[in-house]
Amino acid sequence: MSSSSAVDITVTLVSTASGQSESFPLSPSTTIAELLDWAKALFGVDGNVRLYKDGKLLSNSSSSLKAAGIVNGDLIAAQSAIAALPSAPPPTASTPAGSGGLDFSNLFAAQSAGSTNAASASLLSEVAPAPSYYPGMSLSDAVAHNPHPHTFVSLLFSKEHLRKELNYHNPRLAVRLESQSLEEAVRIWREEMVKGGIQKAVQNSSHYHIEQDMKRRLVQNPGDIEAKRYFAKQSSQELIQEQYYQMMNEYPEAMGRVLMLYVEANINGHSIQAFCDSGAQATIMSKKTATQCGVLDLIDERFAGTAVGVGTGKILGRIHMVQMQIGDSYFPCSVTVMDDPGEGAAEMPFLLGLDMMKRHACSIDLERGVLKFRLAPGQYMETPFLHEKDLAEAQGGTKGFDPQKSNEEFLRRQREESEDDPSMKD
Numbered sequence: 337m338s339s340s341s342a343v344d345i346t347v348t349l350v351s352t353a354s355g356q357s358e359s360f361p362l363s364p365s366t367t368i369a370e371l372l373d374w375a376k377a378l379f380g381v382d383g384n385v386r387l388y389k390d391g392k393l394l395s396n397s398s399s400s401l402k403a404a405g406i407v408n409g410d411l412i413a414a415q416s417a418i419a420a421l422p423s424a425p426p427p428t429a430s431t432p433a434g435s436g437g438l439d440f441s442n443l444f445a446a447q448s449a450g451s452t453n454a455a456s457a458s459l460l461s462e463v464a465p466a467p468s469y470y471p472g473m474s475l476s477d478a479v480a481h482n483p484h485p486h487t488f489v490s491l492l493f494s495k496e497h498l499r500k501e502l503n504y505h506n507p508r509l510a511v512r513l514e515s516q517s518l519e520e521a522v523r524i525w526r527e528e529m530v531k532g533g534i535q536k537a538v539q540n541s542s543h544y545h546i547e548q549d550m551k552r553r554l555v556q557n558p559g560d561i562e563a564k565r566y567f568a569k570q571s572s573q574e575l576i577q578e579q580y581y582q583m584m585n586e587y588p589e590a591m592g593r594v595l596m597l598y599v600e601a602n603i604n605g606h607s608i609q610a611f612c613d614s615g616a617q618a619t620i621m622s623k624k625t626a627t628q629c630g631v632l633d634l635i636d637e638r639f640a641g642t643a644v645g646v647g648t649g650k651i652l653g654r655i656h657m658v659q660m661q662i663g664d665s666y667f668p669c670s671v672t673v674m675d676d677p678g679e680g681a682a683e684m685p686f687l688l689g690l691d692m693m694k695r696h697a698c699s700i701d702l703e704r705g706v707l708k709f710r711l712a713p714g715q716y717m718e719t720p721f722l723h724e725k726d727l728a729e730a731q732g733g734t735k736g737f738d739p740q741k742s743n744e745e746f747l748r749r750q751r752e753e754s755e756d757d758p759s760m761k762d
Contacts, residue, residue, distance in 0.1 A: 344361035344362060344363055344364075344543075344544050344547070345361065345362060345363075345364055345401070345406070345407060345408040345409075345410075346359055346360070346361050346362075346408055346409060346544075347359070347360065347361075347362050347371070347401070347406065347410055347412060348409075348410070348411045348412065349371075349374065349375050349378060349379075349412050349414055350411060350412070350413055350414065351375075351379045351381075351414050352413050352414065352415045358378050361543075361544035362401065363401075364400060364401050364402035364406075365400050365401070365402065366400065366401050367397065367398055367399065367400055367401075368387065368394050368396060368397045368398070368399050368400075368401070368404060369397040369398065369480075369483065371387060371394075371401065371412070372385055372387060372397065372483065373483050373529075375387065375412075375414040376483075377529065379414060381414075383484075385414055385415070386414070386415050387412050387413070387414055387415075388412070388413040388415065389404070389405070389406060389410060389411075389412055389413075394412075465484060465487055466487070467482055467487050467488075467490060467491040467494075468481040468482055468487075469481075469482075469491055469495070473495075473498075474501065475498055475501040475502055475505065478491060478492070478495075478498055485522045485525045485526040485529065486518075486522050488525065489513075489518060489521045489522045489525050490518065492513070492521075493518065493521070503739070503743070507743055507746050507747075508746075508750065509524075509528060510743075511743065511747060512524050513525070546566075547566075547570075550562075550563045550566045550567065551563075554567075593732065595724055595727070595732055595733070596611060596731070596732055597611070597612040597613075597700065597707070597721050598610065598611055598612065598721060598722040598726075598727060598731065599612060599662065599688075599707050599719045599720070599721060599722065600662070600719065600722060600726075601660050601661065601662050601686070602660070602661040602662075603629045603631070603658055603659070603660055603661070603686075604629045604630050604631060604658070604659070605629075606625075606628050606629040606630070608625060608629075608685060608686045609685070609686070609722060609726075609727065609731070610660070610686045610687070610688045611684060611685075611686065611687045611688065611731075612688050612693070612700065612707055612721075613687050613688065613689060613690075614689075614690050614693060614700065615690070616687055616689035616690060617689060617690055617691060618672045618689045618690075618691050619669055619670065619671050619672065619687060619688055619689040619691055619692045620671065620672045620673070620674050620684065620686070620687045620689065621655070621658075621671045621672070621673050621674070621685070621686050621687075622673075622674055622676055622683050622684060622685050622686070623652060623673060623674065623675055623676045624676050624683065624685070625685040625686055626655070626673050629658075631655055631658055632673075634655045634656075634657075634658075635652055635653040635654065635655055635673050636653050636654050636655070636656060637652070637653040638653065639651065639653045639654035639672070640652055640653045643672075643674065649674050649675065649677065650674065650675040651672060651673070651674060651675075652673045652674065652675050653672075653673055654670065654671065654672050654673065655670070655671045655673060656670055657669075657670065658670075658671055660688075662709070662717075662719050663717060663719060665709065665711065665717050667692070667696050667709065669688075669692045669695075670691070670692070682730070696709050696710060697709070697710035698710075701718075704718075705720055705721050706718040706719060706720050706721065707719050707721065
C-alpha cells in the first residue's frame with residue numbers, strides 16, 4: 337500500500353478576480369510553481385499571478401505543497417494583475433457533467449475569436465518577465481524556468497539549439513511554430529500547455545477516485561484480492577520510478593541508443609565498414625558486397641546451404657581466402673557469402689565474426705574504443721571503432737541525415753494518419 341506521504345491531497349483554487357473556484361487532487365510533492373501554472377491555465381490568466389494561503393503569500397516557488405504547509409482541503413487564493421485576457425468570457429457557475437468535478441469550460445477562451453488582439457498582445461509583452469537562461473540550458477529546463485508563454489517563446493526564437501531540441505522531441509509543434517509571428521507563436525504555445533494541463537488534470541482525477549475506491553474496499557474487506565493487487569502494483573511502480581531516476585542521474589548513457597561496433601576496412605581496393613560481432617560464429621559477406629569487391633567468382637558452391645538463427649537466409653557458398661586490409665596490415669579471411677535479402681529486409685554488407693576474430697587474436701577494447709589485432713607474438717595493431725557521424729542511418733549513424741527531408745516525411749505520415757483519424761487534425 338502507498339505510504340501516507342504519497343497520497344494525493346485535494347486543493348481548491350479560487351480566483352480573487354472572478355470568484356471562480358476549482359478543486360482537484362494533487363501530489364504533496366507538487367511545487368508552488370506548478371500550482372501557479374494550474375491557476376493560470378484554469379482561470380485563463382497571464383502575468384504576475386500570486387498565491388495566498390490564509391492571507392499569507394506563498395513566495396517560494398520551488399517549495400512543495402507539503403513543505404509550504406498545504407494540506408488536504410486547503411483553500412488557495414490566486415490573485416493576478418490581469419484578471420483575464422480581453423476575449424475571456426465570464427466564468428460559468430455550473431460544472432459540466434462527467435468531468436470529475438473539474439470545470440474546463442473557459443480554458444480555451446484566450447484562443448477564441450481567431451487570435452489575441454493587439455491590446456492584449458501589448459499587455460502580455462509588458463508583464464512578461466525577463467527570460468531565465470544559462471549557456472547550454474536544455475529544452476526541459478527552459479520550459480521549467482520560463483513558465484510564462486511569452487517569455488519562453490521569446491527565448492525559443494533566440495536560441496537555435498532549443499529550436500533544434502524541440503524539433504527532435506516534438507516535430508509537429510516545431511512545424512506549427514515555424515515562420516510564425518511572436519504573438520501567434522505565443523498563442524500556439526499557450527494552447528499546447530493548456531491541453532497538456534487538461535490531460536494531466538483528468539488523469540490525476542481518475543487516479544485519485546480509483547485509489548479512494550480501492551482504500552474503501554480494503555477497509556470493508558482486508559482480504560480483497562483486487563484491491564491488494566492494485567496497491568502492490570502501485571508500490572512496484574514507485575520502486576520502478578525510483579530506479580529510473582537513479583539510472584538517469586548516475587548512468588544516463590544507459591538510457592540512450594547503443595551504437596554498434598564498426599571498423600573501416602578494405603577488400604580488393606573496395607572500402608567497406610566491417611561490423612564486429614563476437615556473437616556471430618562465422619564471418620559473412622553479402623552477394624552485393626562480393627560483387628562490388630570483385631570476388632564473387634571465388635565462391636565455393638559446395639558450401640551452399642541455409643543459415644538458421646534469428647531468421648533464415650540462403651548461403652551461396654564460401655570464399656576460402658580474401659585479403660582484408662586495415663590500415664597498412666592485411667588479414668587473410670575465410671568468408672561465407674549470403675544471398676541478398678528480399679525487399680524490405682536489412683542487408684549486412686560485411687560482418688567480422690568470431691571465427692576470424694579468434695584466428696587473428698582480436699581484442700575489443702571498449703574503454704579506448706579500438707579493435708586490436710595480433711600481428712606477431714608481442715606485436716599488435718589497433719584500429720578505432722567508427723563514430724556515429726561516420727555511419728549511415730541504416731547502421732545507426734547520422735551520416736547523410738537530412739532533417740528537412742525527415743520533417744517532410746513526418747508531416748506526410750501525419751497527414752495520412754489524420755485522414756483515417758479526424759481527432760488528430762488540429
